[in-house]
Amino acid sequence: MREKQTPKDESKKERRRVSLKWKWTIGAAGAIFLTYTLFASLLYFGFRQIFLENETQNVRDMTVEITERLMLNSASLTSADVEQVLSPETSVPPDVFYGNVPVGETNPYPDSLFSQISEEGVAVKVYDEENHLVYESAPSDLPFSPSERFRIETVEGTDGLSLAATAPVYSTMANQLIGYVYVTDGLVGFHQLVQRIFLATIITGILALALSAVLGYVLAANFLKPIRKITDGMKAIRKDPESRERIEHKGGNDELTDLTNAYNDMLDRMQRNIEQQKQFVEDVSHELRTPVAVVEGHLKLLNRWGKDDPEILDESLGASLQEIERMKNLVQEMLDLSRAEQVEIHYKNERTPVKEVVQQTYNNFKMLRPDFVFILDDDIDDDIFVNIYRNHLEQILVILMDNAVKYSTDRKEVHISVALEQDRVELAVQDYGEGMSEEDTEKIFNRFYRVDKARSRHKGGNGLGLAIARELIQGYGGKIWAESVLNHGSIFRVVLPVLKEPADQEEIQEPE
Numbered sequence: 001m002r003e004k005q006t007p008k009d010e011s012k013k014e015r016r017r018v019s020l021k022w023k024w025t026i027g028a029a030g031a032i033f034l035t036y037t038l039f040a041s042l043l044y045f046g047f048r049q050i051f052l053e054n055e056t057q058n059v060r061d062m063t064v065e066i067t068e069r070l071m072l073n074s075a076s077l078t079s080a081d082v083e084q085v086l087s088p089e090t091s092v093p094p095d096v097f098y099g100n101v102p103v104g105e106t107n108p109y110p111d112s113l114f115s116q117i118s119e120e121g122v123a124v125k126v127y128d129e130e131n132h133l134v135y136e137s138a139p140s141d142l143p144f145s146p147s148e149r150f151r152i153e154t155v156e157g158t159d160g161l162s163l164a165a166t167a168p169v170y171s172t173m174a175n176q177l178i179g180y181v182y183v184t185d186g187l188v189g190f191h192q193l194v195q196r197i198f199l200a201t202i203i204t205g206i207l208a209l210a211l212s213a214v215l216g217y218v219l220a221a222n223f224l225k226p227i228r229k230i231t232d233g234m235k236a237i238r239k240d241p242e243s244r245e246r247i248e249h250k251g252g253n254d255e256l257t258d259l260t261n262a263y264n265d266m267l268d269r270m271q272r273n274i275e276q277q278k279q280f281v282e283d284v285s286h287e288l289r290t291p292v293a294v295v296e297g298h299l300k301l302l303n304r305w306g307k308d309d310p311e312i313l314d315e316s317l318g319a320s321l322q323e324i325e326r327m328k329n330l331v332q333e334m335l336d337l338s339r340a341e342q343v344e345i346h347y348k349n350e351r352t353p354v355k356e357v358v359q360q361t362y363n364n365f366k367m368l369r370p371d372f373v374f375i376l377d378d379d380i381d382d383d384i385f386v387n388i389y390r391n392h393l394e395q396i397l398v399i400l401m402d403n404a405v406k407y408s409t410d411r412k413e414v415h416i417s418v419a420l421e422q423d424r425v426e427l428a429v430q431d432y433g434e435g436m437s438e439e440d441t442e443k444i445f446n447r448f449y450r451v452d453k454a455r456s457r458h459k460g461g462n463g464l465g466l467a468i469a470r471e472l473i474q475g476y477g478g479k480i481w482a483e484s485v486l487n488h489g490s491i492f493r494v495v496l497p498v499l500k501e502p503a504d505q506e507e508i509q510e511p512e
Contacts, residue, residue, distance in 0.1 A: 020227075021220045028216030029209060036208045040201045048194055052154075055190050056163060060152055062116050063165040063183045066124060069113075070181065071172045077179040082126045082135035086117065121162075121186030126169075128179045140184045148177070162186050226256045230263050237267065244271075279447065288330065291323035330464075347476075350389040351499060354425050355380050357390060358418050361397040365414075369405055377417035386425055386496045388476045396472055397427075399465040400492045404431035407490070425496050432489040441482040441490075445470040 069085045070077065117124050123140035127133055131146055142157060142164050152165040163185040171178045229247045236243045246267065247260045298316035355378065362376045386393070397416075404414045411432040419426050436444065443449050448463040473480045477497055484490035 021217070021224055024220035024224070025213060025216040028219065029213040032212035032216070033205070033209045036205060036212075040205060044197060044201055047197060051190055051193060052161075052187075055185065055187055056152060056154075058116070059163045059165050059183055059185050062113065062122075063150070063152070063167050063181055065113055066126075066183065067167045067169055067181050070126065070169045070179070077126060077128050077134055077169065079134045086114070086124070086135070086137070119185075119189075121159075121188035123184045123186075125182040125184075126179060127182065129177050131180070134179070142184045144180075144182045146180050157184075157186060159186055159188075160191055223256070226260050230260070233263070233267070288327060291327045291330075294323045295320045347389040347392070348387075350387060351385045352388050352390040352393050353382065354384050354386055354393070354418060354427075354496075355382050357393045358397065358416065358427070361394055361401065362416055365401050365405070371412060372405055372408070373413045375413070375415045377415065377419075379417070379419040380425065381420075384420060384425060385499045386476070387499055388472075388478075388496060392472045392476075396469045396494065397429075399469045400429040400494075403465065403492075404429050404433070404490075407431060408433035411489075420498070423498050423500070425498055427494040427496075428491055430489065430491040435486045435488050435490055436482075436484045437486055438484075441484050444482055445480070 066086070070082065116122065117137050123136070123138040125133060125137075125140065125144065126135035127144065127146070131144070142155060142162060145166065146168075147166045148168050150165075150167045152163065155162050155164050165181075165183045167181045167183075168177055169179045169181055170176060226247065233245055233247055236245045246264050298320045302313060302316050358376070358378065362374060365372070366374050401414060401416070405412075408414070408431050413432055415428075415430040417426075417428045417430075445466045447467045470480050473494060473496070479495045480492065482490055482492050
């Protein structure tokens with residue numbers, strides 16, 4: 001058995017609930033931030049790799065240039081030789097390496113080697129063939145390891161990633177090893193640039209996160225506004241089922257508009273069903289009150305002193321049976337009316353040939369009422385179909401023709417016409433009887449409405465026939481109205497939409 005939730009449990013559930021607006025905000029902000037983080041990470045590591053490759057190439061070029069300048073015609077490297085080659089006053093172009101310019105002369109070709117050596121974090125060390133340090137431009141804590149081939153690698157220094165390049169130096173005279181060049185670069189500029197980029201990325205990421213959160217919140221609030229209205233509308237309907245509150249969505253033609261329209265249509269249909277149910281109960285209660293009172297009066301009469309009087313007994317029994325029969329007819333008509341209000345649900349896929357049904361109803365009335373003249377004006381083909389249950393179309397025609405017969409006076413003549421106008425079928429039933437006023441033509445389709453209640457009761461009927469016909473026709477998307485002149489007769493017109501792709505007669509199925 002399901003346990004009933006207490007107010008305390010409901011309050012806890014309400015506290016645990018996370019609003020869809022915040023879920024949407026967090027989701028949108030998270031998605032935008034993750035996308036930005038991925039993109040920024042790719043850019044950061046891409047730029048970092050490019051900068052590192054540039055720094056590596058610079059160290060490579062510097063090491064190669066120093067090595068070429070130290071290729072002297074001597075058999076060994078000395079501090080004086082290295083200082084003379086790497087001194088800014090005596091720094092010479094490559095021609096000196098091939099003997100074109102004497103060593104010791106002033107260099108007429110300034111170059112950038114010394115500026116590269118003087119950069120922060122750059123240290124140049126020169127070792128002789130026995131690994132003795134002969135020159136050092138700046139101190140460096142990276143250990144030296146000799147190599148007979150050029151080598152450049154990244155190493156971890158005290159201040160982070162560094163580059164270390166080692167190159168052997170050979171004598172140009174005997175092509176023998178005379179020392180090593182060891183260049184280290186602490187990548188000070190590289191680390192500063194990368195740090196700035198990383199800091200800018202973090203700051204931009206925080207701004208992107210804040211902006212995406214605000215944007216997500218605004219979008220969520222805007223998108224969920226119709227849903228909030230629907231929720232408020234549902235709460236109002238729950239408090240008052242007869243509330244006329246509806247949602248107005250002016251955001252354009254989108255899914256939320258469809259949702260809003262579907263919700264409003266659902267409320268309209270629900271309240272229409274509620275009103276119909278109330279109207280049904282009120283009408284039945286009102287119409288059954290009179291026959292029940294009549295039957296009750298006769299039974300009391302018989303119970304008091306009419307049992308022994310055959311004349312009173314026959315009269316009371318006859319009157320009671322007549323009222324019971326009227327109640328049966330009333331109940332049946334009310335059931336027909338109730339079903340007519342639900343044709344959209346149960347009979348929405350029905351197809352009926354108009355010509356055949358009209359012809360059949362016309363022949364039936366000619367046989368049943370030989371004292372009347374029935375004239376049929378048929379102007380449609382056999383393959384015209386309408387979306388209506390066959391029995392309902394027959395019922396509508398019977399109601400209209402029965403009223404025409406019932407309210408005819410001296411001229412016992414009824415005209416029936418059916419024609420095709422563009423994409424709709426038009427039916428008309430005309431009599432030459434009592435007619436009615438313009439006011440009555442507007443009210444004649446109301447339940448239990450009678451133009452002359454005394455004459456209507458005398459002629460039979462409960463005032464539900466035209467109400468049933470209207471409900472049926474409107475349920476199938478058609479229209480019905482009356483045109484009348486008092487004492488000159490009436491015309492009832494019916495319009496039903498034509499099916500554009502009619503089914504064959506074999507495909508017409510009766511509803512379950």
